[in-house]
Amino acid sequence: MPVSLTLEEIARLAGVSRSTVSRVVNDQPNVRDQVRERVWRVIRETGYEPHAAARSLVTHRTQIIGVIIPEAVTILFTEPFFVRLLSGATEACNSNKYYLMLSLFNGPAGQEAMYSRVVRGGHLDGAIVASTPLDDPLILRLIEDGLPFVQVGRHPNEQVSYVDVDNVAAAQMAVEHLARLGHRRIGTITGRLNMSSGQDRLEGYRRALEAHRIPVDEALVIEGDFSEGSGMRGAKDLMSASATAVFAASDSMAVGALKTIRQAGLHVPQDMSLVGFDDVAVATAVEPALTTVRQPIERLASMAVEMLLSMLENPSIAQSPGRKVALPARLVVRDSCGAPR
Amino acid sequence: MPVSLTLEEIARLAGVSRSTVSRVVNDQPNVRDQVRERVWRVIRETGYEPHAAARSLVTHRTQIIGVIIPEAVTILFTEPFFVRLLSGATEACNSNKYYLMLSLFNGPAGQEAMYSRVVRGGHLDGAIVASTPLDDPLILRLIEDGLPFVQVGRHPNEQVSYVDVDNVAAAQMAVEHLARLGHRRIGTITGRLNMSSGQDRLEGYRRALEAHRIPVDEALVIEGDFSEGSGMRGAKDLMSASATAVFAASDSMAVGALKTIRQAGLHVPQDMSLVGFDDVAVATAVEPALTTVRQPIERLASMAVEMLLSMLENPSIAQSPGRKVALPARLVVRDSCGAPR
DNA sequence: TTGTAAGCGTTATCAT
DNA sequence: ATGATAACGCTTACAA
Numbered sequence: 001m002p003v004s005l006t007l008e009e010i011a012r013l014a015g016v017s018r019s020t021v022s023r024v025v026n027d028q029p030n031v032r033d034q035v036r037e038r039v040w041r042v043i044r045e046t047g048y049e050p051h052a053a054a055r056s057l058v059t060h061r062t063q064i065i066g067v068i069i070p071e072a073v074t075i076l077f078t079e080p081f082f083v084r085l086l087s088g089a090t091e092a093c094n095s096n097k098y099y100l101m102l103s104l105f106n107g108p109a110g111q112e113a114m115y116s117r118v119v120r121g122g123h124l125d126g127a128i129v130a131s132t133p134l135d136d137p138l139i140l141r142l143i144e145d146g147l148p149f150v151q152v153g154r155h156p157n158e159q160v161s162y163v164d165v166d167n168v169a170a171a172q173m174a175v176e177h178l179a180r181l182g183h184r185r186i187g188t189i190t191g192r193l194n195m196s197s198g199q200d201r202l203e204g205y206r207r208a209l210e211a212h213r214i215p216v217d218e219a220l221v222i223e224g225d226f227s228e229g230s231g232m233r234g235a236k237d238l239m240s241a242s243a244t245a246v247f248a249a250s251d252s253m254a255v256g257a258l259k260t261i262r263q264a265g266l267h268v269p270q271d272m273s274l275v276g277f278d279d280v281a282v283a284t285a286v287e288p289a290l291t292t293v294r295q296p297i298e299r300l301a302s303m304a305v306e307m308l309l310s311m312l313e314n315p316s317i318a319q320s321p322g323r324k325v326a327l328p329a330r331l332v333v334r335d336s337c338g339a340p341r
Numbered sequence: 342m343p344v345s346l347t348l349e350e351i352a353r354l355a356g357v358s359r360s361t362v363s364r365v366v367n368d369q370p371n372v373r374d375q376v377r378e379r380v381w382r383v384i385r386e387t388g389y390e391p392h393a394a395a396r397s398l399v400t401h402r403t404q405i406i407g408v409i410i411p412e413a414v415t416i417l418f419t420e421p422f423f424v425r426l427l428s429g430a431t432e433a434c435n436s437n438k439y440y441l442m443l444s445l446f447n448g449p450a451g452q453e454a455m456y457s458r459v460v461r462g463g464h465l466d467g468a469i470v471a472s473t474p475l476d477d478p479l480i481l482r483l484i485e486d487g488l489p490f491v492q493v494g495r496h497p498n499e500q501v502s503y504v505d506v507d508n509v510a511a512a513q514m515a516v517e518h519l520a521r522l523g524h525r526r527i528g529t530i531t532g533r534l535n536m537s538s539g540q541d542r543l544e545g546y547r548r549a550l551e552a553h554r555i556p557v558d559e560a561l562v563i564e565g566d567f568s569e570g571s572g573m574r575g576a577k578d579l580m581s582a583s584a585t586a587v588f589a590a591s592d593s594m595a596v597g598a599l600k601t602i603r604q605a606g607l608h609v610p611q612d613m614s615l616v617g618f619d620d621v622a623v624a625t626a627v628e629p630a631l632t633t634v635r636q637p638i639e640r641l642a643s644m645a646v647e648m649l650l651s652m653l654e655n656p657s658i659a660q661s662p663g664r665k666v667a668l669p670a671r672l673v674v675r676d677s678c679g680a681p682r
Numbered sequence: 683t684t685g686t687a688a689g690c691g692t693t694a695t696c697a698t
Numbered sequence: 699a700t701g702a703t704a705a706c707g708c709t710t711a712c713a714a
Binding site for chain 2: 004047049050051052053054056057062064067074079080082083086087090091094097099100101102103104106111114116117118120121122123228252255262281282285286287
Binding site for chain 3: 349359360398
């Protein structure tokens, strides 16, 4: 419906040929300034916009990058994390004249067909993939199909480019905070261990204990899945194991833990110290406000987009082993930690 | 890069003409079953996918619908509301073989150019517009440009189609809940009054008071903007005005109010009852858990998409006055309300 | 510096 | 039922 004029018509109105208009529109050289000006005027007056499909057909580029969230991750995104990721990605796209196509593979079936249509149909110049499970076949398919992409979150495959937060260092910092307060029985509720963020935060936990010469007690390591529910369950186990502090690998789990601890009649931080991860809205909504690790989410996303765009502009680097970037996170100290009783 | 074969090549491999392959791909009649089968086999074996741009160029349809979030709204979406909206919209798109292009107009400038490129460049078959300020020029431009769209959230313009939650009824229900508990000094912290949701929830508040023959005291009506900060400020005013209960037009504001109330040394619900709106994650994260109004967000989004698609399939109805749908919301009673002292 | 013309991969119209 | 063939609106050699 909202079709603008065609190149042809602009050319006629400006009294030049199609090629000239094309050159003007694409800021190419070899057009007399006077002519260029005249053409621009017609374009402005008519509100002409080049037809995207026609252009793509010949250039083989759509100026669209996909943000792909595989099914397995989709459930995690009731959290603001995802919005902020999108916000950062959109911002980066906008300022580079790219568009963003969102593919949440959450639907029951059909995601197979969806994938195929979207990536093989030539819709996308490239993709941003949100932190997938380590064994998600999506990554391999993308490599196979030759679609340039950048993952948000570490991936062990040599070929994949990613931007990540330094989860190991961040988690270590969080746990060392507890150790320095004097805690020796520090438990952790892990994230999903089939995801790099889950694994890495656990690794950071172990390193922190090691650095403080605290032996790891496996009874204090409870596997969670980033969700509030698993935080509640995890806290129960940790109380039984007589932990005095808990490092939860997500704020949601920390909130779950907080609820359980409170239900048991204990108080945070007096009876139990608690640190989360993410620094999303709930972190400050709960009482006491959570000490937690803040991730630069928007930055992560915009860096991913920029990395992708540079790969698109320079196809040779897309071939080489992937670029890997790890951003630092910082600990935000609030009211949920104290010295052990 | 990930280009599949072309129609031409499939035709050659199957020993038929391009037209026949096209007919098969598009499930058109007039192809012998045997031939059809043979063509499908080649397609499957080769993993052929029609080139989207080539198709769009001739059909004038992209199968892409845009989700447009104007600048003014973008800041509100640190909340899960937005993710859930996207989730619902994506789901609906996927199951209808449509794609979703996300346009967050948050960038500093350039959104003007962005708009023009995206809608006039023929990228979109239609759009979903997230609840905009009532006076946002975006709506008028869309109408002008003739792009079919559906807004999530009421709009007074006759021509615009929308799906909304029945904010008036929902707010009335929430406030009547307080009235029935015996409250007479019920305050409200409104949403942004330049948005229909803000206006309508205020209207519901007034109607509830009226229904219970409680005179409206304007000192008990504090204008907020949906944000936690405005909730904190609003609560201060309402405490001075000796309210015994507060209806906040968003959970974020309710959380803000809760913090302020607590800081003042008062307790919820003993000293002050509180009800929110949205039922997002924070509502259950805080202590006490918020009594609040639950919106069917995903449903809202998927209905919007379906309405849009029906407009696309039946262009005649796109011309007539817009379709208007209001979904009911329900009150979720938790622990933040009680009888007045 | 400018214009002509071929071609991108489809769909659609018209013969056959 | 099937196949030529002309669009669709643009970019891009290649000519002038």
